[in-house]
Amino acid sequence: MTLTRRDVEGIALLARLEISEQELPVYVGSLSRIVGFIDQLSAAATEGVEPMAHPLENQVQPLRDDQVTEVDHRDRYQGNAPLVAAGLYLVPKVIE
Amino acid sequence: MTAAEIGRGLRAGSFTSVEVTKHFLERINHAGKQLNAFITVTPERAIADAGRADARIARGEGGPLTGVPLAHKDIFCTAGVLTSCGSRMLSNFVAPYDATVVERLAAAGMVMLGKTNMDEFAMGSSNETSWYGPVRNPWDGTKVPGGSSGGSAAAVAARLVPVATGTDTGGSIRQPGALTGLTGFKPTYGRVSRYGMVAFASSLDQAGVLAQSAEDAALVLGAMAGHDARDSTSVVVPVPDYAAGLGRSMKGLRIGVIREFFGEGLEEGTGRAVRAALEGFSAMGATIVELSLPNLPLSVPTYYVVAPAECSSNLSRFDGVRFGHRCKEPRDLLDMYKRSRGEGFGAEVKRRIMTGTYVLSAGYYDAYYLKAQKVRSLINADFKRAFSEVDVLMGPTTPTPAFAIGAKVDDPITMYLNDIYTIGANLAGLPAVSVPCGLVEGLPVGLQIIGPHFAEARLLAAAHSWQLVTDWHRRLPPLFA
Numbered sequence: 001m002t003l004t005r006r007d008v009e010g011i012a013l014l015a016r017l018e019i020s021e022q023e024l025p026v027y028v029g030s031l032s033r034i035v036g037f038i039d040q041l042s043a044a045a046t047e048g049v050e051p052m053a054h055p056l057e058n059q060v061q062p063l064r065d066d067q068v069t070e071v072d073h074r075d076r077y078q079g080n081a082p083l084v085a086a087g088l089y090l091v092p093k094v095i096e
Numbered sequence: 097m098t099a100a101e102i103g104r105g106l107r108a109g110s111f112t113s114v115e116v117t118k119h120f121l122e123r124i125n126h127a128g129k130q131l132n133a134f135i136t137v138t139p140e141r142a143i144a145d146a147g148r149a150d151a152r153i154a155r156g157e158g159g160p161l162t163g164v165p166l167a168h169k170d171i172f173c174t175a176g177v178l179t180s181c182g183s184r185m186l187s188n189f190v191a192p193y194d195a196t197v198v199e200r201l202a203a204a205g206m207v208m209l210g211k212t213n214m215d216e217f218a219m220g221s222s223n224e225t226s227w228y229g230p231v232r233n234p235w236d237g238t239k240v241p242g243g244s245s246g247g248s249a250a251a252v253a254a255r256l257v258p259v260a261t262g263t264d265t266g267g268s269i270r271q272p273g274a275l276t277g278l279t280g281f282k283p284t285y286g287r288v289s290r291y292g293m294v295a296f297a298s299s300l301d302q303a304g305v306l307a308q309s310a311e312d313a314a315l316v317l318g319a320m321a322g323h324d325a326r327d328s329t330s331v332v333v334p335v336p337d338y339a340a341g342l343g344r345s346m347k348g349l350r351i352g353v354i355r356e357f358f359g360e361g362l363e364e365g366t367g368r369a370v371r372a373a374l375e376g377f378s379a380m381g382a383t384i385v386e387l388s389l390p391n392l393p394l395s396v397p398t399y400y401v402v403a404p405a406e407c408s409s410n411l412s413r414f415d416g417v418r419f420g421h422r423c424k425e426p427r428d429l430l431d432m433y434k435r436s437r438g439e440g441f442g443a444e445v446k447r448r449i450m451t452g453t454y455v456l457s458a459g460y461y462d463a464y465y466l467k468a469q470k471v472r473s474l475i476n477a478d479f480k481r482a483f484s485e486v487d488v489l490m491g492p493t494t495p496t497p498a499f500a501i502g503a504k505v506d507d508p509i510t511m512y513l514n515d516i517y518t519i520g521a522n523l524a525g526l527p528a529v530s531v532p533c534g535l536v537e538g539l540p541v542g543l544q545i546i547g548p549h550f551a552e553a554r555l556l557a558a559a560h561s562w563q564l565v566t567d568w569h570r571r572l573p574p575l576f577a
Contacts, residue, residue: 008450017434034509037509044470046471
């Protein structure tokens with residue numbers, strides 16, 4: 001299967017990735033090859049086969065007590081943020 | 097010297113951890129400079145930690161790894177130290193906490209020398225996708241060291257550090273281990289906590305070790321493994337004393353040789369070295385049977401649906417809001433997301449995010465993702481059937497020895513096929529190890545040993561037995577001998 005330029009533009013938008021004009025044809029080519037490669041799965045006989053949910057069987061999800069154990073790390077965590085003010089993460093205006 | 101030997105020397109008082117640490121820091125800065133194996137070196141912290149380890153040893157405290165230096169793949173969060181994941185996206189990210197792996201190995205007294213280079217977000221088989229540039233193979237500087245844990249592999253192979261951590265999603269420990277002559281160990285899915293390990297494909301990712309020997313791998317794995325309440329995928333299964341189990345005899349071990357691993361595409365010298373290793377195990381009293389895992393050839397296409405799907409979801413967290421790269425002067429929120437991600441991620445990461453976005457998108461989910469998860473069940477069933485007949489499976493780790501830098505960057509499919517023998521173990525969550533078993537034109541070749549879930553001790557014993565009768569793991573790259 002071959003992807004078109006429009007397909008790749010649509011995927012890039014869904015993935016929130018800016019792709020330049022120069023890069024676009026390269027991705028059209030390589031993504032088409034990848035899709036062609038994974039298309040060989042369609043030939044596998046999988047009638048009645050359950051999709052694999054987890055590599056291990058009989059694992060029980062351990063639960064912890066419903067208690068607050070974490071302390072406030074906001075200042076430390078926000079040290080990595082590009083833009084903060086008054087403890088808030090700032091982004092470009094969303095609502096006029 | 098191996099990590100175990102350094103540990104014994106430290107406890108015997110032959111040298112101090114500060115001396116050993118300085119020795120390796122010196123090698124990183126001089127002999128190893130051109131390999132580009134490290135993204136960050138942390139000398140002050142290392143010498144301070146070594147001093148504390150010496151004090152522990154002097155008090156008669158600590159264990160076999162206390163005072164032994166190591167390096168962490170730059171995918172593990174290290175409090176107060178750059179944790180870049182080989183990406184421009186995280187080139188400004190100073191981790192606010194330690195990964196559990198980092199914490200546990202520090203508690204064992206190991207001394208971190210720095211963070212190793214890697215393929216960006218662990219997506220690659222050659223360490224050429226790193227924002228920090230390619231890593232060179234110590235055996236031949238024109239060749240790749242493998243990936244994605246290529247910096248860890250090159251660092252240990254050149255003895256810039258005795259042992260290093262890695263992660264393996266599709267072969268990222270075993271493949272570089274094979275290409276640099278190391279013991280590369282990937283444990284069972286869930287055996288080691290992934291808390292603080294940057295996520296790539298959550299149903300496949302597992303942390304492990306790049307070591308000089310099975311003994312070292314056993315010691316470090318033992319110190320890393322075990323349940324962690326902070327990682328809900330880490331299993332509640334006791335960790336055996338791996339080092340104590342190394343002496344197990346190979347007599348009567350049933351080895352299955354995977355027929356599909358010896359077909360077209362396997363380079364001749366690699367095949368010869370692996371077959372010679374199988375004869376070696378036979379001489380030690382193991383029985384060898386050939387068997388077929390008919391669905392295994394579908395493991396690469398299955399992986400290239402499942403892993404990109406999970407990666408597209410995991411990497412959606414990099415949005416330029418809370419951490420990581422943000423573009424300059426965004427026009428609006430959408431522009432900020434698109435440009436921050438477009439600038440922050442490299443070409444291969446973008447390719448995988450888009451592949452994942454495509455296979456998960458409306459109308460294609462059933463045809464690709466669901467189909468791949470069904471084929472994954474078939475592959476898993478193949479392994480299960482095999483392990484009802486044999487104790488371990490063996491075959492080559494990679495189809496060829498290390499290839500030239502730049503040789504495969506233009507064709508993703510060719511690059512992806514490097515992992516043709518390693519991906520199966522990830523899809524089924526199995527433990528697997530690559531051990532050196534020969535040299536082809538001066539480049540190392542790896543024998544892969546795969547076991548059933550939680551058979552780490554069995555794999556380590558097999559690898560150790562092999563290393564007792566061979567010296568491939570003792571060979572050094574001529575430039576670093």
